[in-house]
Structures are given as C-alpha cells and as structure tokens.
Amino acid sequence: MANQIYSIIMKKIWWKEAVIYQIYPRSFYDSNGDGIGDLQGIIQKLDYLSDLGVDVLWLSPIFASPNLDNGYDISDYRMIMPEFGTMADFEELLAQAHHRGLKVILDLVVNHSSDQHQWFQESRAASDNPYSDYYIWKDEIPNDWQSFFGGPAWTYDDQRQAYYLHLFTSHQPDLNWEHPALRAEIYDMMNFWYDKGIDGFRMDVIPLISKDQSYPDAVSDNFDQVIFHNYANGPRLHEYLQEMHQQSSGRYDVMTVGECIGVTDQNCMMYVDERRKELNMLYHFEHMSLDTENGEKYSRTSYHLSDFKRIFQKWDEALGAQGWYNVFLDNHDFPRMVSRFGDGGAYRLQSAKLLATMLLTLRGTPCIYQGSEIGMTNVSLSQIEEADDIWAHNYYHEQLAKGDAPAGIMARINACGRDNARTPVQWSAEHHAGFTTASAPWLKVNPNYTEINVAQAEADEQSILLFYKRLLALRKAYPTLIYGAFTQRMPEHESLFIYERHDDAGHFLVLLNFSADEVEHVQDISVEAELIMHNYDSPGAASFLRAWEARVYNYSVKFEIKQ
Numbered sequence: 001m002a003n004q005i006y007s008i009i010m011k012k013i014w015w016k017e018a019v020i021y022q023i024y025p026r027s028f029y030d031s032n033g034d035g036i037g038d039l040q041g042i043i044q045k046l047d048y049l050s051d052l053g054v055d056v057l058w059l060s061p062i063f064a065s066p067n068l069d070n071g072y073d074i075s076d077y078r079m080i081m082p083e084f085g086t087m088a089d090f091e092e093l094l095a096q097a098h099h100r101g102l103k104v105i106l107d108l109v110v111n112h113s114s115d116q117h118q119w120f121q122e123s124r125a126a127s128d129n130p131y132s133d134y135y136i137w138k139d140e141i142p143n144d145w146q147s148f149f150g151g152p153a154w155t156y157d158d159q160r161q162a163y164y165l166h167l168f169t170s171h172q173p174d175l176n177w178e179h180p181a182l183r184a185e186i187y188d189m190m191n192f193w194y195d196k197g198i199d200g201f202r203m204d205v206i207p208l209i210s211k212d213q214s215y216p217d218a219v220s221d222n223f224d225q226v227i228f229h230n231y232a233n234g235p236r237l238h239e240y241l242q243e244m245h246q247q248s249s250g251r252y253d254v255m256t257v258g259e260c261i262g263v264t265d266q267n268c269m270m271y272v273d274e275r276r277k278e279l280n281m282l283y284h285f286e287h288m289s290l291d292t293e294n295g296e297k298y299s300r301t302s303y304h305l306s307d308f309k310r311i312f313q314k315w316d317e318a319l320g321a322q323g324w325y326n327v328f329l330d331n332h333d334f335p336r337m338v339s340r341f342g343d344g345g346a347y348r349l350q351s352a353k354l355l356a357t358m359l360l361t362l363r364g365t366p367c368i369y370q371g372s373e374i375g376m377t378n379v380s381l382s383q384i385e386e387a388d389d390i391w392a393h394n395y396y397h398e399q400l401a402k403g404d405a406p407a408g409i410m411a412r413i414n415a416c417g418r419d420n421a422r423t424p425v426q427w428s429a430e431h432h433a434g435f436t437t438a439s440a441p442w443l444k445v446n447p448n449y450t451e452i453n454v455a456q457a458e459a460d461e462q463s464i465l466l467f468y469k470r471l472l473a474l475r476k477a478y479p480t481l482i483y484g485a486f487t488q489r490m491p492e493h494e495s496l497f498i499y500e501r502h503d504d505a506g507h508f509l510v511l512l513n514f515s516a517d518e519v520e521h522v523q524d525i526s527v528e529a530e531l532i533m534h535n536y537d538s539p540g541a542a543s544f545l546r547a548w549e550a551r552v553y554n555y556s557v558k559f560e561i562k563q
C-alpha cells in the first residue's frame with residue numbers, strides 16, 4: 001500500500017496543489033491604530049503574502065461576535081465584525097486577493113453560535129416560536145457531558161426554564177441540526193458567501209454537529225475517547241454533510257476543509273472519500289495530542305519520534321488515492337510549532353527550517369500559520385491577567401480552586417496555551433513589532449520581536465522566511481512533491497525522519513534530524529543526487545546529519561536505498 005504510486009489514479013485538482021496560509025485577523029495587522037488587526041490590515045499585506053508564494057488565505061472568523069472565544073462565537077453570520085471593518089472592506093479584500101491570484105476561505109462555525117445571536121435570543125424566549133428548536137433544550141440534564149473549556153456542558157436558562165447544550169462555553173450554545181429549518185438556514189448562509197465569490201470554507205469542529213438523540217453518559221475519563229465516541233461522528237453526521245454538499249458547496253468550485261476533531265485514520269474516509277461527496281479534505285489532531293496526557297490540553301509529556309512518524313504513515317495509507325488531508329503543525333489553538341516540535345532556543349533557525357521542510361514535502365495540503373514563516377515562538381506570560389484566551393482563564397481558576405500554585409499553572413499555560421499563537425505578528429523591530437500604532441495592542445507582543453520580525457527576515461539571506469519561499473517554489477515546480485507516493489525509511493529511528501516522495505515524474509529523498517545531536521543517517525546517497533534544499537550553509541560530513549539538519553535530494557536517476 002505505502003509504495004503504491006497513487007498519482008496514476010489520483011484526481012489532480014487545485015485544492016490539492018494549493019498551500020494554505022492561516023490568518024488570525026485580530027493579530028495579523030492593525031491598519032487604523034486601535035490595537036486590533038483588521039481587514040484593511042490584511043489588504044495592506046497581500047503583496048507580502050503573494051510574494052511568499054502561498055495560494056489560499058484562510059481567515060479565522062471575521063463575523064459579528066461578542067468575542068468571548070475570539071470570533072468562534074458568532075452573533076450574526078452575515079455581518080462583518082465592526083472591529084475588523086465593513087462588508088465593503090471584505091469585498092475589497094476578496095477582489096484584491098483574487099487580483100493577485102490568491103484564494104480566500106472563511107471559517108464556518110456552525111456547531112454552535114453565540115448566545116447573543118438573535119436565533120438564541122428568540123429560542124430562549126419561548127418553546128413555541130420559529131426558533132424554539134434551533135438549539136438543544138432539555139427539561140432535565142440528560143448526561144454527565146463536560147464542555148471543552150471546562151465545566152458541565154449543560155446550563156440552565158431562566159427564561160426558557162430548561163437546560164441547553166453547549167460543548168464549548170455556556171455562551172456558545174450548540175445548534176440543533178436535527179431541525180430541518182436550521183439546516184436550510186445554514187446552507188442559505190453558506191451560499192450567500194459563495195455567491196460573493198469566496199473560495200471555500202474551513203469548517204469548525206464539523207464532526208460534532210450530529211448528536212446521539214439518546215444523550216448517553218460519557219464513555220470514559222479520557223477526553224479523547226469522549227470526543228470520539230460521544231461528541232463526534234454522530235448518527236446523522238454523514239447525511240448532513242452530504243446534504244450540505246448538495247445544497248451548497250457542491251454547486252461551486254470551492255474547497256472544503258473539515259476541522260476533524262474526533263476523527264481517526266479508521267473513519268476518515270467517511271469524510272473525505274471523494275466518491276462520497278462530503279468534504280474535500282480534513283485535518284486531524286492525532287499528532288497534536290501525542291505529547292499530552294489523555295488528551296488533556298494543559299499537559300505536556302515526552303513522546304517518541306517513531307510514534308510521531310507512525311501517525312503520518314498511517315494517515316497517508318488511510319487516505320490512499322481517494323482521500324486528502326491537511327498537514328499542519330500549529331494553528332491558533334496550539335503553541336508555536338518551533339517551540340513544540342523544534343527547538344525554540346539555540347536551534348530555532350535550523351529547527352524552524354526543518355519543520356518547514358517537513359510541512360511542505362509531505363503528501364497533503366500544507367497549512368502555514370501566520371508568523372511561522374519567520375519562526376515566531378511561544379510567549380511567556382507571568383500572570384493570568386496577561387492571558388486573553390477564555391480556556392486559559394477557565395483552566396487557571398479551576399486549578400487554583402483545586403489548590404494548585406499559580407506559578408505551576410502559568411508554566412502549563414505557557415507551554416500549552418492558545419495565546420502562544422495569538423500574539424501579534426512581528427512585522428518589524430519598531431514599537432509593538434510594527435503591528436499597531438496604538439499605545440497597546442489587544443494582546444501583548446512577544447518581547448522577542450526585536451530579533452524575530454519580518455523586516456529582519458526580508459533583509460537576511462539565511463532567514464526562515466526566504467527558506468519558506470524557496471520551499472514553496474520547489475513544491476510548485478515538482479508535482480511529485482504533491483501527488484507522489486510517500487515511503488518512509490528507518491521508521492523506528494528515534495531522531496531521524498527520512499522519506500521519499502516518488503512517482504513516474506520524479507524522485508525525492510528528504511532527510512530530517514529531529515535532535516540536537518549529530519546522527520548517522522546510513523542512507524547511501526547516490527552521486528547523481530542533487531541537494532536542492534538544505535538548512536545549513538555548508539555541506540557537512542556526507543553520512544551524518546548535524547543538529548536539526550534538513551536536506552532534500554532530487555534524484556535524476558532511479559535508485560535504491562538500503563534500510
């Protein structure tokens with residue numbers, strides 16, 4: 001299976017060839033000096049993005065929202081958040097992006113809305129109005145479900161005098177997909193955006209939309225298991241996704257990306273097998289919980305590289321020729337990838353380039369999160385007041401109540417928290433990293449902006465930014481890096497990740513040393529091989545990889561490498 005040349009049968013299509021760049025608008029660039037990133041700020045940076053060489057911009061939610069969960073709590077799906085701009089600003093952004101050949105996808109957050117949404121306001125008011133069944137109401141709490149951000153998933157509403165379900169905060173009530181009028185309303189809203197010309201949607205926690213109507217208790221104490229068995233993959237999920245495709249996305253030439261929490265290599269094809277007409281691609285979280293205890297957000301354990309590699313191997317096999325996914329190592333919900341999977345200290349430069357090499361040479365649509373292209377790192381907050389994320393605040397107070405010391409809690413928040421990824425993009429060494437002219441940005445800039453910033457990277461021949469540009473150009477030049485089969489070498493090795501990408505059109509060998517030690521790679525590199533990417537400026541000993549060294553070889557001739 002792993003050696004199969006999929007590209008012979010694999011359908012070639014733009015969204016497999018694209019590279020996504022995720023923008024968290026609040027932190028991207030502030031154009032009007034109020035301390036908050038905005039749509040005009042994105043417009044001003046479009047040349048930067050097109051010059052980088054990415055193809056699709058995914059914007060985290062830009063819709064009206066009270067911002068309890070920074071836009072993932074939407075109060076009006078058809079309105080732009082005033083802090084970000086107006087509908088005219090959005091239309092200008094879309095036109096300017098398209099003009100540069102960039103596509104734009106938006107965030108579809110339809111497992112839940114904000115409790116400030118008019119639908120919820122009406123729904124809580126009475127049990128016999130058109131919106132009564134838009135949410136999930138129960139007279140008694142039916143089970144022991146806990147919300148993702150801590151605390152019970154059911155909250156009593158005084159007005160309606162019933163309990164409603166919220167898998168996230170109590171201000172994010174879950175929508176009732178069992179109700180046909182709600183579903184029709186969602187598809188209509190999606191078409192409203194498609195008709196404006198957007199190029200697709202990233203779908204927030206989409207596997208959660210169908211609920212088991214018997215509302216059973218949680219299967220286990222392990223939250224990953226609860227997500228898989230209780231929250232995700234509900235009985236009518238695939239019916240809904242097919243209906244959504246028929247009523248909406250399938251009518252346009254767009255891409256759909258499922259944020260597939262609770263989906264494994266065993267059931268992924270149910271979502272993305274192209275013959276099923278549900279989603280184009282998904283992203284999963286298996287490698288993102290490898291270094292956690294039982295899927296606990298604020299825990300960090302060591303992990304084996306062989307397990308990390310096995311995850312990529314088994315997903316590549318599971319998706320085969322008919323499925324597709326995203327490759328990502330960080331986003332707005334996780335720590336910075338260089339601090340987590342690389343070395344954010346002494347080997348920041350090498351390890352950020354190594355991770356970039358991996359991200360852009362695996363089979364799948366890569367997703368680059370803003371700031372990773374300059375190697376932005378985690379931030380260190382000294383007290384909870386400096387944190388913005390509701391999840392961090394909830395966790396802090398929960399742990400404090402259990403008697404935990406503040407310093408220990410902050411250490412875990414700093415290692416695992418979402419604010420790491422949400423600090424403003426570091427554009428220059430100027431005040432507040434050139435992100436804003438306001439006296440203070442909405443979230444503190446990482447103090448390392450004086451060294452790590454775009455202006456510095458643009459002036460430096462050895463920068464991570466330039467390395468990304470070269471990798472992005474390489475991926476465009478060689479379709480083998482997109483469609484070619486993925487074959488691992490030495491899968492059990494605990495420091496090296498070595499693989500080939502190959503098909504009838506080409507053959508590449510990627511060597512990555514995930515450690516600060518010099519390691520012998522035992523690969524017999526043929527003399528015909530051309531070293532086309534390298535994160536050190538000099539070659540080094542032929543059979544060894546230095547600390548965090550990454551190399552990509554292009555083979556002009558067929559070759560065999562010994563295990």
Ligand code: GLC
Nearest residue numbers: 069072109168204205332333
């Ligand atoms: C997704 C988003 C995350 C959000 C949650 C609830 O996981 O990526 O940021 O908090 O869904 O919408």
Ligand code: CA
Nearest residue numbers: 030032036038
């Ligand atoms: Ca602004």
